[in-house]
Amino acid sequence: MGLNDRTKGFLLDDCNAPSHCPFTTATSNQGIMTKRQEISILACIVLMAFVLRALFIGHDSLWPHEALYLYISENLATDPLALKDVYGRWFYYNPPLFMYLLSGLTRINLLELHLLAHILTVAMDTAIVLISFFIARRLFGTLVGLISSLLLAVNPLHWSMSSRVLLDIPLTFFIYLALLALIVSRHIAFYSLSFLAVLTKYPAAPLFFVPLIREKWIQKHPRLWFAAYFGGLLVFILAIAQFRDVEIDQLRHFINFFKLPDIQEIYKESHFFLGLPVCFFSIIGILAALRKLAFSALLNWVILFGTARLFLPWQAFRMPRYTLPLYPAIIIFAAYGGVISFQFLKSKLPDRAKLLAAISCIFLLYVFSVTLHKGYRTTYYTSKNAVGFEALQRFFHDKLRDAVVLTSSPRQVKYMLPELDVYDLPGDVSPEQAEHLIEKHKGGIHLTQVPPIGCVFFGRSAGMATGQSSQPVP
Numbered sequence: 001m002g003l004n005d006r007t008k009g010f011l012l013d014d015c016n017a018p019s020h021c022p023f024t025t026a027t028s029n030q031g032i033m034t035k036r037q038e039i040s041i042l043a044c045i046v047l048m049a050f051v052l053r054a055l056f057i058g059h060d061s062l063w064p065h066e067a068l069y070l071y072i073s074e075n076l077a078t079d080p081l082a083l084k085d086v087y088g089r090w091f092y093y094n095p096p097l098f099m100y101l102l103s104g105l106t107r108i109n110l111l112e113l114h115l116l117a118h119i120l121t122v123a124m125d126t127a128i129v130l131i132s133f134f135i136a137r138r139l140f141g142t143l144v145g146l147i148s149s150l151l152l153a154v155n156p157l158h159w160s161m162s163s164r165v166l167l168d169i170p171l172t173f174f175i176y177l178a179l180l181a182l183i184v185s186r187h188i189a190f191y192s193l194s195f196l197a198v199l200t201k202y203p204a205a206p207l208f209f210v211p212l213i214r215e216k217w218i219q220k221h222p223r224l225w226f227a228a229y230f231g232g233l234l235v236f237i238l239a240i241a242q243f244r245d246v247e248i249d250q251l252r253h254f255i256n257f258f259k260l261p262d263i264q265e266i267y268k269e270s271h272f273f274l275g276l277p278v279c280f281f282s283i284i285g286i287l288a289a290l291r292k293l294a295f296s297a298l299l300n301w302v303i304l305f306g307t308a309r310l311f312l313p314w315q316a317f318r319m320p321r322y323t324l325p326l327y328p329a330i331i332i333f334a335a336y337g338g339v340i341s342f343q344f345l346k347s348k349l350p351d352r353a354k355l356l357a358a359i360s361c362i363f364l365l366y367v368f369s370v371t372l373h374k375g376y377r378t379t380y381y382t383s384k385n386a387v388g389f390e391a392l393q394r395f396f397h398d399k400l401r402d403a404v405v406l407t408s409s410p411r412q413v414k415y416m417l418p419e420l421d422v423y424d425l426p427g428d429v430s431p432e433q434a435e436h437l438i439e440k441h442k443g444g445i446h447l448t449q450v451p452p453i454g455c456v457f458f459g460r461s462a463g464m465a466t467g468q469s470s471q472p473v474p
Helices: 005-011 035-054 064-078 097-105 113-140 142-153 156-161 168-183 187-200 202-212 215-220 222-242 249-255 263-273 276-291 297-310 320-348 350-382 389-396 410-416 431-440
Strands: 403-407 421-424 446-450 453-459
Touching: 035 113, 035 142, 064 097, 064 113, 064 410, 097 113, 097 168, 097 187, 113 142, 113 156, 113 168, 113 320, 142 320, 142 350, 156 168, 156 263, 156 320, 156 350, 168 187, 168 202, 168 297, 168 320, 187 202, 202 297, 202 320, 215 222, 263 276, 263 320, 276 297, 276 320, 276 350, 297 320, 320 350, 389 410, 403 410, 410 421
Parallel strands: 403 421
Antiparallel strands: 403 453, 446 453
């Protein structure tokens, strides 16, 4: 996206200059660091980001969506048209690009597919840290780029999602690569990468509208743009209410995703995964850009996707990954807000420059330390849930190959044991309902427990069970 002189002057202001930097009190126009120092610091940050993420590549936690994508990917490796879920139904809820990419990994016989997928997502998330640096440096200077990449490297949500076989990390990777292409005026690359992002996950669609928000147009007709934005919001809210009961199943699946914002859940998620300091300074950074009418591609993305994200489901500790495409931008604006805040305070207290620099360093170290600790604990504990499926696979090895399984984890079991017939055990199912389902399949109720998984299996080889019970496992 082209930038006029005024925008370039604002975005590419002398954030590299010592007067903007909390780590020095020099007043010359010489940069605060050499190119070699910049590369060395950036290399350390990127290496740290990769090592922290690589610590959890080998975890055996398997979430339902991960198992589903892996199951589909293995089927696509043998039949490129077999885009079906574990029940044989056509899978249209998300685009297939990432699953086709994973299917290509099946040709690598060195490791199991889920481990190869972990390596791929870790590499993508590490690359996001690097891409975010280039975006921030291009818009706001080297110092903002280094601070933002440092905080993004230890962000709890990015860290915990980096070794998950989900669509959100690849989605964010393509989005920020596309934004970088737009910022450096590579329009063909921007639209190509935007198309790849949409083929990864539908919420990337607002990318195509990012180039349409231009400063010169807003300056000519500010009220028109203001009315268009809030008018669009109103129409969107009315559409959510009007089409809630649409009868077309495929369409209803997508419409039901949109809900009115939940302020309490928004606060919980932002407080935990971003922290109050990052939220506070990101608001300062965004307001500073809006005040100057500096509508960069990054700010446009925050406006467009941030607005759309408000109407997606908010459950702070269940689906925070829906906000993941916003996090690099928020952290970049937070770093920018921190730098201009220091600049403002220094202009008001020129005799306290050294004290302000020391306080800024201590504050940044505090935010980094707290975020690092929270990120590690979050990633560690999430890697310990939804485990035990490999033990289940070993249990069924050469046993009960023709069993029919009733389980509360059908996608994980089907991925690990695709030869079994798997039925879903809903969380609210009663023992009587479970018995009725088992009786339909002409089998007694047999119980096996492979901690921490409980499942009921029944069918032709039920006599191989390790125990018997008159009640199914809830």
